[in-house]
Amino acid sequence: MPLVNTKEMFRKAYEGGYAIGAFNINNMEIIQGIIDACAQNKAPVILQVSSGARKYARHDYLLALVKAAERETRLPIALHLDHGPDFETCQACIDGGFTSVMIDGSSLPYEENVALTKKVVEYAHPRGVTVEGELGQLAGVEDDVNVSAEDASYTNPAQVEDFVTRTGVDSLAIAIGTSHGAYKFKPGQKPQLRFDILEEVSRRLPGFPIVLHGASSVSQEHVAIVNQYGGQMPDAIGIPEDMLRKASSMAVCKINIDSDLRLAMTAGIRRHFAQHPEHFDPRQYLGEAREEIRKTVEHKLIHVLGSAGRAE
Numbered sequence: 221m222p223l224v225n226t227k228e229m230f231r232k233a234y235e236g237g238y239a240i241g242a243f244n245i246n247n248m249e250i251i252q253g254i255i256d257a258c259a260q261n262k263a264p265v266i267l268q269v270s271s272g273a274r275k276y277a278r279h280d281y282l283l284a285l286v287k288a289a290e291r292e293t294r295l296p297i298a299l300h301l302d303h304g305p306d307f308e309t310c311q312a313c314i315d316g317g318f319t320s321v322m323i324d325g326s327s328l329p330y331e332e333n334v335a336l337t338k339k340v341v342e343y344a345h346p347r348g349v350t351v352e353g354e355l356g357q358l359a360g361v362e363d364d365v366n367v368s369a370e371d372a373s374y375t376n377p378a379q380v381e382d383f384v385t386r387t388g389v390d391s392l393a394i395a396i397g398t399s400h401g402a403y404k405f406k407p408g409q410k411p412q413l414r415f416d417i418l419e420e421v422s423r424r425l426p427g428f429p430i431v432l433h434g435a436s437s438v439s440q441e442h443v444a445i446v447n448q449y450g451g452q453m454p455d456a457i458g459i460p461e462d463m464l465r466k467a468s469s470m471a472v473c474k475i476n477i478d479s480d481l482r483l484a485m486t487a488g489i490r491r492h493f494a495q496h497p498e499h500f501d502p503r504q505y506l507g508e509a510r511e512e513i514r515k516t517v518e519h520k521l522i523h524v525l526g527s528a529g530r531a532e
């Protein structure tokens with residue numbers, strides 16, 4: 221099958237009580253690590269590209285690699301723009317072979333978010349592309365945008381029906397206490413998510429797919445490897461896996477993971493150089509990084525998302 225949009229994936233995920241992993245991609249080894257795990261575990265997957273990743277690896281290279289992944293595996297794979305910053309970027313991705321886009325108007329005043337999201341939907345839908353919108357603002361760093369914990373805001377459930385009806389979006393990212401990056405909670409702070417908001421949103425939007433950003437769990441094993449081999453990461457705390465499992469069994473159909481892959485890759489490379497300081501062939505250290513990503517994604521598919529075996 222060609223690359224797919226998220227419509228059918230989300231319908232099945234909602235009914236089956238699991239979530240699709242949406243993994244950020246930046247280069248070939250990351251794509252292959254994710255795809256090898258998904259192929260071995262027969263999992264549908266969303267490969268997502270931030271504006272920064274699109275600038276770094278370049279649109280046509282990423283598109284060709286993702287198409288190669290589909291040809292090799294025949295898995296349901298969606299190619300998605302993550303945090304689309306404006307109409308023009310969404311348009312370029314829709315015209316350029318992406319099957320899904322996010323327009324992130326979450327920092328705009330409500331009416332401007334509605335107008336911008338609606339404009340993207342009107343361009344995307346006739347072209348078979350699905351659209352994710354966002355209401356509420358997550359803390360953390362993504363691209364050049366750094367939202368402090370004080371400026372972050374939970375999604376207001378009273379707005380969601382109006383937003384979805386007026387924009388026509390296919391899925392909605394909400395803020396319930398997750399955040400971008402590896403430092404989601406302060407040391408000693410008990411991780412907590414506002415499941416009451418998620419419940420209220422899904423009560424108001426029955427059957428509608430919800431998206432969770434900032435959902436890395438931050439493996440303490442990877443942080444320890446990074447620091448054992450010369451890294452200096454301060455205490456990093458992510459979203460506990462049992463909370464993500466719970467969200468996946470509810471209305472959450474897409475779970476975004478980037479930091480966990482960055483950490484896996486960095487741990488693999490640092491360990492490799494510490495153990496083989498004489499190496500200088502990139503295939504040796506990038507190969508180890510790719511395998512670390514594969515294992516990380518496999519764990520997510522089976523133990524967190526519940527999407528393993530769903531592509532059968």
Ligand code: G3H
Nearest residue numbers: 270272273362363400478
């Ligand atoms: O939510 C943002 C993702 O982690 C992408 O990060 O913009 O640095 O590529 P990036």
Ligand code: 13P
Nearest residue numbers: 401433434435436478479
């Ligand atoms: P993490 O930083 O928790 O991996 O979140 C990634 C994300 O939300 C990408 O949009």
Ligand code: ZN
Nearest residue numbers: 400433434476
């Ligand atoms: Zn995000």
